[in-house]
Amino acid sequence: MVWKISDETAFDTLGEEVRLTINGIPIRAPQNQSLLVTARANGFEIPTLCYHRDLPSEGQCRLCVVEIGEHPHTQIVNSCTYPTSPGLVVQTHSEKVMQARRIVLELLLARTPKAKLIQELAAAHGVYESRFKTDDPEELCILCGLCVRTCREVVGVSAISMKGRTPDKQVATPFLEKSPACIGCGSCAFICPTNVIPYTEKNGVRTIWGRDFELQACTVCGNYIEPKYQLEHWAKITGDPVETFFVCKDCR
Ligand code: SF4
Incomplete structure (x- = not known):
């Protein structure tokens, strides 16, 4: 038996309701709620490794990236730490996002080539090998923190x-x-x-x-x-x- 983590603990300091769009769909969400929580609450799946609902987010793994803004002024941000705001435009699976996630997975695959979880996540994103160097083929720690x-x-x-x-x-x-x-x-x-x-x-x-x-x-x-x-x-x-x-x- 290990320490029980509460299901109720919340770390977001939420504000009034705001309107934003995720993947072109209008969404209402509390201001300052993270984009990750907002997207998931509305049925948009975003992969994560270092996120846990009972812990403050630190954006360590960078797998949860999303694209915000409108062309050509968009940027990639960590959805677990980026808050909702009025009128925000969010893409969870744009080509830019998927490319960023594939690079993260390539890096993780190079770091922990034998970690089953990483192999599966990488394969789900079409990544089967890495261009990056492996220092320790036995390493299993992904440094999620x-x-x-x-x-x-x-x-x-x-x-x-x-x-x-x-x-x-x-x-x-x-x-x-x-x-x-x-x-x-x-x-x-x-x-x-x-x-x-x-x-x-x-x-x-x-x-x-x-x-x-x-x-x-x-x-x-x-x-x-x-x-x-x-x-x-x-x-x-x-x-x-x-x-x-x-x-x-x-x-x-
Ligand atoms: S390192 Fe921290 S979490 Fe792990 S066993 Fe020790 S006290 Fe518990």
Whole structure:
């Protein structure tokens, strides 16, 4: 079991209703809602890798690009971070957009040639090989940053971060050592779209980011619940005694 992300959390600060067009169709949407959310709410599918509805958008993957404006004054923007505004003209699948997405997918295919998710997304866009150089054929991390943002924004401990610059950029613990801030909740591994974060559970011990976390057993049924560090973290956040969390949800 990992940290539960709320379905209700919203990060957009919405304003009054505005009118815009998406793919030539008139749309009404709250001002400042992202174009991605607006397009999807109106049935226009836009691919994403780094977007999650419960996290602030950062526009890392650039797969969600759309074209805004009218010919010849158009520009490509990240739909996950670009807000709606009155009269905006948006194209989600123009040739310019599809070309930009294919380049992003070629870059990702070069970075993570064995990542199934990327292979499938690339193939869906007609991309089967990449012109770009592969540094590590075994690499699976697409640098979407979902794990880093989940740890920071949802769990609230910032045990991992994005380090270095391309091509050596990576998600890592501070100084590549065992992070004392990590509570072993596993949320980062759970949210990773390419399952690249090693996570195991054996004999009452969860191992993640090189650290072993002893799991607390339920005081009623004896089944393992979560790492003791995680329960202590919950106790700190809620102000409840840590023993409150020593009973699993089935026994409550
Ligand atoms: S397991 Fe550690 S690094 Fe991963 S989200 Fe939880 S606290 Fe953060």
